[in-house]
Amino acid sequence: NKKKVALLCGGRSGEHEVSLVSANAIAGALDRERYDVLIIAIDRQGKWWLGEHAIARMQKGEEPYGDPVHLLPEPGRQGLIRLTAQGWEEIPVQIFFPVLHGPNGEDGTIQGLLELANVPYVGCGVLASACGMDKGIMKMLFSQAGLSQVPYQVVQRLQWEKESSSVIETLEESIGYPLFVKPANMGSSVGISKASNRQALQEAFAEALLYDNKVVVEKGVEAREIEVSVLGNNEVSASIPGEIVPCNDFYDYTAKYIDDRSRLLIPAPLTQEESEALQQMAIQAFKAIDGTGLARVDFFMDKKNGQIWINEINTLPGFTSISMYPKLWQSSGLGYSDLLHRLIELAEERHQEKQ
Ligand code: ATP
Ligand code: MG
Ligand code: MG
Ligand code: MG
Structure with missing residues (x-):
């Protein structure tokens, strides 16, 4: 009576590759006494493929073997459907674990499908996922919650295309260089640039607009x-x-x-007071978006005076064994496998509360 956990990975976002790495790590660490693991690798066209081989094939840019599988948006099936030349078969799944980063995975869309199918799934629901993914909405909720943030402005594509010179003027006057320009809905720093002058700012907008119609510009x-x-x-x-x-x-x-010279300091060298303030802000941020399950909250701390600003929340943070999210729990006394088990328990609890 092991439970079957389906790991959803890959996907149509700019963070496709990162997601495959996270899913491989989770598959390797899930407690096999408790869980059977089923990999569902979603390709760049959005098709769902079954099995560990699918990850390897997709990493090589090849189409996986077999027939794609489907999750129907109707309750009561308790699993996946596979259409074959002979007809169709049901593949039972008890819990879904979206290990998807970025649009179509972290933004509430797949969560919506899982809600319609009425199956338990790990992590945030539709609302929290959508609010956490969109940096414009996220910032509104954070400011509503009284969390301090760096000055910023949201710019829509149309606005930029029609009147970029007045947008530039406003940004220069009200915020000033250096500016960070970000697609509103993305992660892994995809599409983000730092601009220190007008020329760089224009290039930064062009880059961010490759990924979204909405851009967030920050000090x-x-x-x-x-x-x-x-x-x-x-x-x-x-x-x-x-x-x-x-x-x-x-x-x-x-x-x-890519470059392995970035370093993680765990724990961060901080005073007890600073640590507690950050922990409290992280919980406030999670509640501000109506989070459930998990999230990683990113902060800035002024190098000169220690002032803290919240940067963002990630509802499906990187999840390899060397990623910050699990490593912080590891150092807080909750190991990788136990963390996965806890996340699945939380998914089931939340599902039961809804019934
Ligand atoms: P993640 O992979 O954490 O989801 P993301 O794509 O959502 O990343 P951010 O965390 O907003 O992007 O920014 C990525 C990085 O860019 C930050 O970790 C930081 O190094 C830098 N950065 C972003 N905004 C600022 C800012 N306002 N000032 C200074 N550095 C910034
Ligand atoms: Mg992010
Ligand atoms: Mg992210
Ligand atoms: Mg970040």
């Missing part, structure tokens, strides 16, 4: 980067804070995944 700060892991549904706990020391000018895609 660039000289700050330490601190992250806190959050876990829970109704009762939420926060891990000890960790610090990232990026090897590049900022923690860009290369510094995150």
Whole structure:
């Protein structure tokens, strides 16, 4: 009577590869006494493929073997459907674990499908996922909750295309360089640039607009980067804070995944008071978006005066065994496998509460 956990990974987002790595790590660490693991690798077209081989095939840019599987948006099936030349078969699944980063995975869309199918799934629901993914909405909720943030402005594509010179003027006057330009819905620093002059700002907009119609521009700060892991549904706990020391000018895609010279300091060298303040803010941020399950909350801490700003929340943070989210729990006394078990328990509890 082991439970079958389906790991959903890959997907149509700019964070496809990162997700495959996270899923491999989770598959390797799930307690096999308790769980059977089923990999569902979603390709760049959005088709769902079954089995561990599918990850390897997709990593090589090849189509997986077999027939794709489907989750029907209707309750009561308790699993997946596979259409074959002979007809169709049902593949039972008890719990779904979205290990997807970015659009279509972390933004509430897949959560909506799982809600319609009425199956338990790990992590945040539709609302929290959507609010956490969209940096514009997220910032509104944070400010509503009284969490301090760096000055920022949201710019829509149309606005930029029609009147970029007035947008630039406003940004220069009200915020000033250096500016960080980000697609509103993305992660892993994909599409993010730092701009220190007008020319760079224009290039930064062009880059961000490749990924989204909505762009968030922020004041660039000289700050330490601190992250806190959050876990829970109704009762939420926060891990000890960790610090990232990026090897590049900022923690860009290369510094995150390609260059291995970025360092994680766990625990972050902070005073007890600073740590507690950060933990409290992380929990507040999680509640502000109506989070359940897990999230990683990212902060900036002014290098000169220690002032803290919240940067963002990630409802499906990187999840390899060396990723910050599980490492912070590890150092807070909750190992990787136990953490996965707890996340599945939280998913089941939340599902039961809804019935
Ligand atoms: P994640 O992979 O954490 O989800 P993301 O794509 O959502 O990343 P952010 O965390 O907002 O992006 O920014 C990525 C990195 O860019 C930060 O870790 C930091 O190094 C740098 N950065 C972002 N905004 C600022 C800012 N306002 N001032 C200084 N550095 C910044
Ligand atoms: Mg993010
Ligand atoms: Mg992210
Ligand atoms: Mg971040």
